Amino acid sequence: MHAVGKLVCLVLAMWTVGVGELAGQTVVVQDETGRAMPVVMVQWSCLESEAVDVFTAGAGGFQWPDVFCQRAEVVFSAVGFETDTLELRRPSGASMTLEVSMRPLVVDLSEAEVGEEGGEPLTFMNALEAGGMYRGVKSAVLSPSSQLVVDGENQTRNVFAALPGANVWESDAAGLQLGIGVRGMSPNRSAHLSMRQNGHPIAADPLGYPEAYYTPPMPFVEEVQWVSGASALQYGSQLGGMLNFKLRRGSWSTAPKLRTLTSATVYAPREGQLRGYFNAFAEVQGGGKRQAWLVGWDQKQGSGWRDNARFQSATVTVGLRQRTNEQPRGVWLFEERFMAMRRTEQQPGGVTDAQMLSDPRRSDRDRNWFEVDWNIGSMDVTWLPQRRDIDVQGSVHGLLASRKSLGFLGTPNRVDPGVERDLIWGDFSSLGWDVRMTKRVVQEDSDRFSALVLGTQGYLGENRMRQGPGLPGADATFGFNPQGPLRPESDFTFPNAQRAAFAQGIVALSDHLSITPGLRVEGISTFAEGTYREVIYDGAGNVIEDSVFQSTNEKRRTVLLPGVGVSWKRPTGEWYGNAVRNFRAVNFSDIQINNLGVVVDPDIGDERGANFDLGYRTANESWTLDVSAFLLLYQARIGLLATTIPDPILVEKPVLLRTNLSDAQTSGLEFAGRGSWSFTENSRTTIVGSFSAMHSRYAKGSLPVIEGNEVELVPKAIVRLSVAHTSGLWSWQCLMQHVANQFTEATNSTYTATALHGLIPRHQVLDLGAQRRWSDSGWSLGLKVNNALNTQYFTRRALAYPGPGILPADGINVRLTLRYSA
Structure with a gap:
C-alpha cells in the first residue's frame, strides 16, 4: 500500500494510546433491607429484539447484557423471595448503577431517560438467543451503523471488516450482489454459507441451488450475525456456517x-x-x-x-x-x-x-x-x-x-x-x-x-x-x-x-x-x-450430431450430524471449543x-x-x-x-x-x-x-x-x-x-x-x-x-x-x- 495511506492510518491509531477504560452500566439486585443479593437468577429479554439471556447475578450485580437494547423485560428469582418481572430501561450514564429490590413493584423506571447511543461494532451471540443455542460456539455479531462513520455503505469489504477470514468478491457496483466465503470456501454467490434474513433462508434453493442472488441493502440491516460451521446442528449442513x-x-x-x-x-x-x-x-x-x-x-x-x-x-x-x-x-x-x-x-x-x-x-x-x-x-x-x-x-x-x-x-x-x-x-x-x-x-x-433446545425443520x-x-x-x-x-x-x-x-x-x-x-x-x-x-x-462449423436426451436423477439420503462444544468461563473471559460434522x-x-x-x-x-x-x-x-x-x-x-x-x-x-x-x-x-x-x-x-x-x-x-x-x-x-x-x-x-x-x-x-x-x-x-x-x-x-x-x-x-x-x-x-x- 502507498506509504501516505499507511501513515494516515498509523497516526490515527497512535491517538488511541494511553487512555483509560469506561466504567460499565450495572444493575444491582437488593433485598428489602437494601443489602445486595448474593445469588439471583436473571432472565433478560430485550423488548426491541428477540435477544434472550439467562444468567446468575452475584452481590456485585450484572452489566447490561446488550448495549444495542434500551428496554428489556427482566425476571428476577431467588430462593425465599417472590419472583419479580419488571420492564427496565438501560441505565443512561456510562457509570450509573441501577438498584432493583426483590419486592413486587418497588421501583418505577418509567421516567428513566435513555439518550440515543450507538451500539458496539463487534460482539458475540448470547448463550441462548431467539431459540438458538450458542454456548461454546465461534460467532461474531457486526453492527454496520456502529462500525462505519459514513452512512449508506455499499462496500462489503468494509461491512465485514471485523469478520476474520472473510473472502469477499468485489466485482459489481453499489453492493448489488454479495459474494462471500469464509475459511477458504468459494465466495461464489455465498453458496457455502447458510444465508439468512431474520433467521430465514434467502438462497434460491438451500439444497439444489444454494446461491443467494439477493442481499438486503445495508440501510435495512441492524446487525449481521455469523456462526461457524458448528451452526450446522441448528441451521443445516453448510460447511461455512450461518x-x-x-x-x-x-x-x-x-x-x-x-x-x-x-x-x-x-x-x-x-x-x-x-x-x-x-x-x-x-x-x-x-x-x-x-x-x-x-x-x-x-x-x-x-x-x-x-x-x-x-x-x-x-x-x-x-x-x-x-x-x-x-x-x-x-x-x-x-x-x-x-x-x-x-x-x-x-x-x-x-x-x-x-x-x-x-x-x-x-x-x-x-x-x-x-x-x-x-x-x-x-x-x-x-x-x-x-x-x-x-x-x-x-x-x-x-x-x-x-x-x-x-x-x-x-x-x-x-x-x-x-x-x-x-x-x-x-x-x-x-x-x-x-x-x-x-x-x-x-x-x-x-x-x-x-438448557435444552429441541427443534424440527422442513x-x-x-x-x-x-x-x-x-x-x-x-x-x-x-x-x-x-x-x-x-x-x-x-x-x-x-x-x-x-x-x-x-x-x-x-x-x-x-x-x-x-x-x-x-x-x-x-x-x-x-x-x-x-x-x-x-x-x-x-x-x-457443420453439425455432425444433434441429439436430445431424457434424464431423470433422484437421490435420497439420511444424514446424521453430531457435535459437541465446551465453555469455560473465567472472570476475565471465556475459553471455548467445539467439533461438529x-x-x-x-x-x-x-x-x-x-x-x-x-x-x-x-x-x-x-x-x-x-x-x-x-x-x-x-x-x-x-x-x-x-x-x-x-x-x-x-x-x-x-x-x-x-x-x-x-x-x-x-x-x-x-x-x-x-x-x-x-x-x-x-x-x-x-x-x-x-x-x-x-x-x-x-x-x-x-x-x-x-x-x-x-x-x-x-x-x-x-x-x-x-x-x-x-x-x-x-x-x-x-x-x-x-x-x-x-x-x-x-x-x-x-x-x-x-x-x-x-x-x-x-x-x-x-x-x-x-x-x-x-x-x-x-x-x-x-x-x-x-x-x-x-x-x-x-x-x-x-x-x-x-x-x-x-x-x-x-x-x-x-x-x-x-x-x-x-x-x-x-x-x-x-x-x-x-x-x-x-
Missing part, C-alpha cells in the same frame, strides 16, 4: 419516525465523461404498546466503473409486530415480514490478464444482461409461558423468485459475433418451517444453569432451470428464440425436500464449566427430471447447466467434512477480543481440475472438470478485535479489525496432479483494519484491506490465455471517510473515498456470467451521502 442479516424493526410505543439516506457516487472520468450512480433510501416506523410497524424502500440506479455497466435496483420491505398482554398462559409475540427486490443490470463481461494490465475498465460485451426478481415472506410466533423457564418459537417462510442471464458467453479473447445470445432462466419457489422449544433448568444455590422446493438460444439484439429482452440456431439447451425441474430434527443442550458441570452436546438428523430428497440437447460440430449436497442444477469450458463428472457426489474450533474471547465497554484456531476437514471436496477429455473432433479436448477431487484440509488462526478510547466527553477513537492466517492442502492419496497442492480460493492471509475518530460533531475513518495470493483451481495454474482460471494476485486497498452531524436537526453529511490510492486489482475469475474471465474491482470513487433521522 450468515444472518437481522433487519431493523418497528419500535414499541414510538411515534412515527422517518429516516432517509440519499447518496451519489462518482467515478474518475472515462473518455472525458463522468460516471456514477444514485442511491435513495427511506424508512418510516413506529408503534404502540402492543403493535409496531416498519416500511422501507431502497433504490439504486446508474452506471458502474467499467464500460457497459448500467443497472437499476429497487427493494421494498414491510415489517409488522404484535404482542399480547400478560396472561395466565404467558405472552405471545408475532412478527411478519415481506421483502421484494427487482434488479436489472448490464454485465460488461470479463477481461484477459493482458487487458487487465492495460485497461481494466474496458468492456467488449454490450449485449450481456442479468435480471433478478426476489420475493420473500415470513411469519414468526414466540410463546413465553408465565413460568418463564420454557419458550417456544415457530416460523414459516416462503420464497418466489427468478434469475435470468442473457448474452454471449465466449471467452474474453473472442469477439462477440452479434448473433443469438445464450439465455439461462431459473424459477424458484419454496416453503419452509422451523419449530423449536427451549427449556432452562436453574440449579438453586449455584451460579449455573442448564423445506419443500419446486424449481425449474432452462437454457437455450435467446433473442438477438442488444437490449434486455429476456426470451427464448424457438427459431434460433442449433446449440446445446436444457429444461429441467428440481423438486427437493428436506426434513430435519435436532437437539442441543447446555450441561453445566460447575459454575464455570459447561458442555454443549448436540445431534441433528436430516432426511434429504433431491430429484431432477428433464431434457437436454447436445450438438457436435466439425472443424468447419458437516455435509453439503451436490447441486443438480450445476450438473445440468452448460458453463463455458466446464464439464461435470456424472459420478459427482456429496461433500462431507468437519469443523473444529478452539478459542478465547472477552468483552467489556472498552474492548472486545476473540482469538481462535480452526481446522476444517473435507471429504470428497468438490472443485475444478484443468484436464482433458476425449472428443470426437479434437481427440483430447481441454476442459475444467468439476468433480470430487479428493480429501483436503484448511487450518488457520483467526483474530477479531475492537478497542474504544475516550479522550474527552465528546472525543472517542475506535479501532476495529480482523486477521486470518490460513494453510490448506490436498491430502495424500489424491489425484497425482494435485496431491499436496494448495486448495483453491484460500488466501494465506486476510487483514482488515478500521480506525475511526469522533470529536464533537465530526467523525473520520480510515479502512485498510490486505488479501494474499490465491489460486482458482486445483492444479494451481497461474496463467491461461482465456483467463478463466489462474492466480488472483494479492492486493491492498485504502478507503477514507468523514462525516459531519447536526445533532439538533437530525441531519448529517458524509464523504467517502473508496480505493483512495486507485489500486488496480481483481478478486474473481468467472467461468460464465457475469464474465467469463477476470472481473476487475472498482477504481477510485467518491460517495457523498446526506442522511436524516427524526
Whole structure:
C-alpha cells in the first residue's frame, strides 16, 4: 500500500494510546433491607429484539447484557423471595448503577431517560438467543451503523471488516450482489454459507441451488450475525456456517419516525465523461404498546466503473409486530415480514490478464444482461409461558423468485459475433418451517444453569432451470428464440425436500464449566427430471450430431450430524471449543447447466467434512477480543481440475472438470478485535479489525496432479483494519484491506490465455471517510473515498456470467451521502 495511506492510518491509531477504560452500566439486585443479593437468577429479554439471556447475578450485580437494547423485560428469582418481572430501561450514564429490590413493584423506571447511543461494532451471540443455542460456539455479531462513520455503505469489504477470514468478491457496483466465503470456501454467490434474513433462508434453493442472488441493502440491516460451521446442528449442513442479516424493526410505543439516506457516487472520468450512480433510501416506523410497524424502500440506479455497466435496483420491505398482554398462559409475540427486490443490470463481461494490465475498465460485451426478481415472506410466533423457564418459537417462510442471464458467453479473447445470445432462466419457489422449544433448568444455590433446545425443520422446493438460444439484439429482452440456431439447451425441474430434527443442550458441570452436546438428523430428497440437447460440430462449423436426451436423477439420503462444544468461563473471559460434522449436497442444477469450458463428472457426489474450533474471547465497554484456531476437514471436496477429455473432433479436448477431487484440509488462526478510547466527553477513537492466517492442502492419496497442492480460493492471509475518530460533531475513518495470493483451481495454474482460471494476485486497498452531524436537526453529511490510492486489482475469475474471465474491482470513487433521522 502507498506509504501516505499507511501513515494516515498509523497516526490515527497512535491517538488511541494511553487512555483509560469506561466504567460499565450495572444493575444491582437488593433485598428489602437494601443489602445486595448474593445469588439471583436473571432472565433478560430485550423488548426491541428477540435477544434472550439467562444468567446468575452475584452481590456485585450484572452489566447490561446488550448495549444495542434500551428496554428489556427482566425476571428476577431467588430462593425465599417472590419472583419479580419488571420492564427496565438501560441505565443512561456510562457509570450509573441501577438498584432493583426483590419486592413486587418497588421501583418505577418509567421516567428513566435513555439518550440515543450507538451500539458496539463487534460482539458475540448470547448463550441462548431467539431459540438458538450458542454456548461454546465461534460467532461474531457486526453492527454496520456502529462500525462505519459514513452512512449508506455499499462496500462489503468494509461491512465485514471485523469478520476474520472473510473472502469477499468485489466485482459489481453499489453492493448489488454479495459474494462471500469464509475459511477458504468459494465466495461464489455465498453458496457455502447458510444465508439468512431474520433467521430465514434467502438462497434460491438451500439444497439444489444454494446461491443467494439477493442481499438486503445495508440501510435495512441492524446487525449481521455469523456462526461457524458448528451452526450446522441448528441451521443445516453448510460447511461455512450461518450468515444472518437481522433487519431493523418497528419500535414499541414510538411515534412515527422517518429516516432517509440519499447518496451519489462518482467515478474518475472515462473518455472525458463522468460516471456514477444514485442511491435513495427511506424508512418510516413506529408503534404502540402492543403493535409496531416498519416500511422501507431502497433504490439504486446508474452506471458502474467499467464500460457497459448500467443497472437499476429497487427493494421494498414491510415489517409488522404484535404482542399480547400478560396472561395466565404467558405472552405471545408475532412478527411478519415481506421483502421484494427487482434488479436489472448490464454485465460488461470479463477481461484477459493482458487487458487487465492495460485497461481494466474496458468492456467488449454490450449485449450481456442479468435480471433478478426476489420475493420473500415470513411469519414468526414466540410463546413465553408465565413460568418463564420454557419458550417456544415457530416460523414459516416462503420464497418466489427468478434469475435470468442473457448474452454471449465466449471467452474474453473472442469477439462477440452479434448473433443469438445464450439465455439461462431459473424459477424458484419454496416453503419452509422451523419449530423449536427451549427449556432452562436453574440449579438453586449455584451460579449455573442448564438448557435444552429441541427443534424440527422442513423445506419443500419446486424449481425449474432452462437454457437455450435467446433473442438477438442488444437490449434486455429476456426470451427464448424457438427459431434460433442449433446449440446445446436444457429444461429441467428440481423438486427437493428436506426434513430435519435436532437437539442441543447446555450441561453445566460447575459454575464455570459447561458442555454443549448436540445431534441433528436430516432426511434429504433431491430429484431432477428433464431434457437436454447436445450438438457436435466439425472443424468447419457443420453439425455432425444433434441429439436430445431424457434424464431423470433422484437421490435420497439420511444424514446424521453430531457435535459437541465446551465453555469455560473465567472472570476475565471465556475459553471455548467445539467439533461438529458437516455435509453439503451436490447441486443438480450445476450438473445440468452448460458453463463455458466446464464439464461435470456424472459420478459427482456429496461433500462431507468437519469443523473444529478452539478459542478465547472477552468483552467489556472498552474492548472486545476473540482469538481462535480452526481446522476444517473435507471429504470428497468438490472443485475444478484443468484436464482433458476425449472428443470426437479434437481427440483430447481441454476442459475444467468439476468433480470430487479428493480429501483436503484448511487450518488457520483467526483474530477479531475492537478497542474504544475516550479522550474527552465528546472525543472517542475506535479501532476495529480482523486477521486470518490460513494453510490448506490436498491430502495424500489424491489425484497425482494435485496431491499436496494448495486448495483453491484460500488466501494465506486476510487483514482488515478500521480506525475511526469522533470529536464533537465530526467523525473520520480510515479502512485498510490486505488479501494474499490465491489460486482458482486445483492444479494451481497461474496463467491461461482465456483467463478463466489462474492466480488472483494479492492486493491492498485504502478507503477514507468523514462525516459531519447536526445533532439538533437530525441531519448529517458524509464523504467517502473508496480505493483512495486507485489500486488496480481483481478478486474473481468467472467461468460464465457475469464474465467469463477476470472481473476487475472498482477504481477510485467518491460517495457523498446526506442522511436524516427524526
